[in-house]
Amino acid sequence: MADKINKVVLAYSGGLDTSVILKWLQETYHCEVVTFTADLGQGEELEPARKKAEMLGIKEIFVEDLKEEFVRDYVFPMFRSNALYEGTYLLGTSIARPLIAKRQIEIARQVGADAVSHGATGKGNDQVRFELGYYALQPDIKIIAPWREWDLTSRTTLIEYAEKNQIPVPKDKRGEPPFSQDANLLHVSSEGKALEDPWVEADWDHVLSRVVPCWKAPDTPLEITIDFAAGDPVAINGETLSPAAMLSKLNELGGANGIGAIDIVENRFVGMKSRGIYETPGGTVLFHARRAMESLTLDRGAMHQKDELMPRYAEIVYNGFWFSPEREMLQAAIDAASYNVTGTVRMKLYKGNVIITGRKSPFSLYSEELVTFEEDNVYDQRDAQGFIKLNALRLRTRKALEDKS
Numbered sequence: 001m002a003d004k005i006n007k008v009v010l011a012y013s014g015g016l017d018t019s020v021i022l023k024w025l026q027e028t029y030h031c032e033v034v035t036f037t038a039d040l041g042q043g044e045e046l047e048p049a050r051k052k053a054e055m056l057g058i059k060e061i062f063v064e065d066l067k068e069e070f071v072r073d074y075v076f077p078m079f080r081s082n083a084l085y086e087g088t089y090l091l092g093t094s095i096a097r098p099l100i101a102k103r104q105i106e107i108a109r110q111v112g113a114d115a116v117s118h119g120a121t122g123k124g125n126d127q128v129r130f131e132l133g134y135y136a137l138q139p140d141i142k143i144i145a146p147w148r149e150w151d152l153t154s155r156t157t158l159i160e161y162a163e164k165n166q167i168p169v170p171k172d173k174r175g176e177p178p179f180s181q182d183a184n185l186l187h188v189s190s191e192g193k194a195l196e197d198p199w200v201e202a203d204w205d206h207v208l209s210r211v212v213p214c215w216k217a218p219d220t221p222l223e224i225t226i227d228f229a230a231g232d233p234v235a236i237n238g239e240t241l242s243p244a245a246m247l248s249k250l251n252e253l254g255g256a257n258g259i260g261a262i263d264i265v266e267n268r269f270v271g272m273k274s275r276g277i278y279e280t281p282g283g284t285v286l287f288h289a290r291r292a293m294e295s296l297t298l299d300r301g302a303m304h305q306k307d308e309l310m311p312r313y314a315e316i317v318y319n320g321f322w323f324s325p326e327r328e329m330l331q332a333a334i335d336a337a338s339y340n341v342t343g344t345v346r347m348k349l350y351k352g353n354v355i356i357t358g359r360k361s362p363f364s365l366y367s368e369e370l371v372t373f374e375e376d377n378v379y380d381q382r383d384a385q386g387f388i389k390l391n392a393l394r395l396r397t398r399k400a401l402e403d404k405s
Helices: 016-029 045-055 067-079 095-110 126-137 155-164 243-257 281-297 299-319 325-337 383-404
Strands: 007-011 032-039 061-063 115-116 142-144 181-185 188-191 224-229 234-236 263-268 273-279 341-348 353-360
Touching: 007 016, 016 032, 016 115, 016 126, 032 045, 032 095, 032 341, 045 061, 045 281, 067 095, 067 234, 067 243, 067 281, 067 325, 095 126, 095 299, 155 341, 224 281, 224 299, 234 243, 234 281, 243 281, 281 299, 281 341, 281 353, 299 325
Parallel strands: 007 032, 007 115, 032 061, 115 142
Antiparallel strands: 181 188, 188 273, 224 234, 224 341, 263 273, 341 353
């Protein structure tokens, strides 16, 4: 017997799965359903989701543009850490879930709902990310995860249920789709079906939607500059842009030059490996530009400490602990280190490559006087002898002991 639910806020895309979930919630829990559709820059028209919810009898419908908040308060703080999960993944899907969860809880409070629901499956990471977010923000919230409860276990049964309940089924959903996609302003992920065998080469011409395959990219490099202020990008080629506009422009420039498409196998938090094709053109350009800016402005100790913290930070975000004290603690350190990451980076974008050609900053720690091969009055090269001998002391002691034995 299902728990008594009076009102539930559903994370609703307007697609087949969440439309079926909407009707299933009404039938199973006999409750009022409120829909929430977030525009995170997925590149789809969202008004059809509103109209579909209206057609299904929903009275309270939220369709919200969250792109600026998404990039400003989630993507940019994450990028200050240079986060890469398992050395390759720029966390494009992972970073979108906390904002959706946060806004869902806010809407639940606003409308007096006692539950929230999502369409993530029981095999994936997203169920964890959504629900950790819900519980972190409202510990007593009730959560309904239909994919862990119902018996609609295949595309065929979903379509049969939809047809039985007069839910429109798009023509492209009637056959088995070759792969599933999830998109936001930071990236597009493609997984499943035709991509499940990690040995079978993906048809990039068919899969990629935001990035031109690098072998088809222009033969002429594109040179651009990115200005940074306190760790965040603020202008491209001297033009100041908002966070969302900045990422959109970098997506356009990077994607056109074959940058940011990767084929990876990753370790999911729930324990299995998965293979996917990820497109993160703007994020890839930004990642390399930030590293170049940091190389000029961060002290060696601070830079190396950040690099040690990064894998842990990336794992925290990947596993869904955005609203955890450990992420907030690391974020404070990362933000403090980013204060002087200010200046301009120049680069060429060419056939999948980001080639750094220059960097300058009012906070530069680079000294031409120190590094010159010409005569200088700053660095006494004789000092290096004592420095080397002191660092070699333990090595010499160890070797001497070995030689005696």
